[in-house]
Amino acid sequence: MATNERCLFCRIACGEITAKIVFEDDIVVAFNDINPQAPTHVLVVPRTHISTLDDLDEEEANVVGMTIVRASQIARNLQLNSEGYRLVVNHGEAAGQTVFHIHVHLLGGRNFGWPPG
Numbered sequence: 001m002a003t004n005e006r007c008l009f010c011r012i013a014c015g016e017i018t019a020k021i022v023f024e025d026d027i028v029v030a031f032n033d034i035n036p037q038a039p040t041h042v043l044v045v046p047r048t049h050i051s052t053l054d055d056l057d058e059e060e061a062n063v064v065g066m067t068i069v070r071a072s073q074i075a076r077n078l079q080l081n082s083e084g085y086r087l088v089v090n091h092g093e094a095a096g097q098t099v100f101h102i103h104v105h106l107l108g109g110r111n112f113g114w115p116p117g
C-alpha cells in the first residue's frame, strides 16, 4: 500500500501521530478533526497515499468508493443520517485544501448553508 513518510495523514494512519480514531479498517482510518467546524467533524482518510483528486485514476475507484461508504456508515452510527450531514472534499488552494492526502470531511450536528462558503 502506497504511503508517504512525510505525509501527516499517512503518519496518523500508521499510528505514528496520535488522533482520536473513530473507525478504522484495512482501507480507511477515520478520526476527529483537530479544528472542528461542526459538532461532528470526522476526517475519513484512505490508507493509500493519494495527494489530490487530480491524482486519482480508475484503479483507485474502489478505495475512493469505500471511503464514501465508510463515511456514510460512520454518519449512520453517529445517528446523523435522519437530520442530515455534509461530506466535503477540497481540492487545491482555492478550495482550501491544506493536507495533501485526499480525505472526506464528515460534518454534522448543525445546519449548513448553501451555497457553501
Ligand code: 5GP
Residues within 6 Å of the ligand: 008, 019, 020, 031, 032, 033, 034, 035, 036, 043, 089, 090, 096, 097, 098, 099, 100
Ligand atoms: P483540508 O483543508 O485539507 O480539506 O482539511 C485538512 C483538515 O485536517 C483540516 O480540517 C484540519 O483542521 C485537519 N488537521 C490538520 N492537522 C491535523 C492534525 O494534526 N490532526 C487532526 N486530527 N486533524 C488535523
Ligand code: ZN
Residues within 6 Å of the ligand: 003, 004, 007, 008, 009, 010, 011, 048, 049, 050, 100, 101
Ligand atoms: Zn499520505
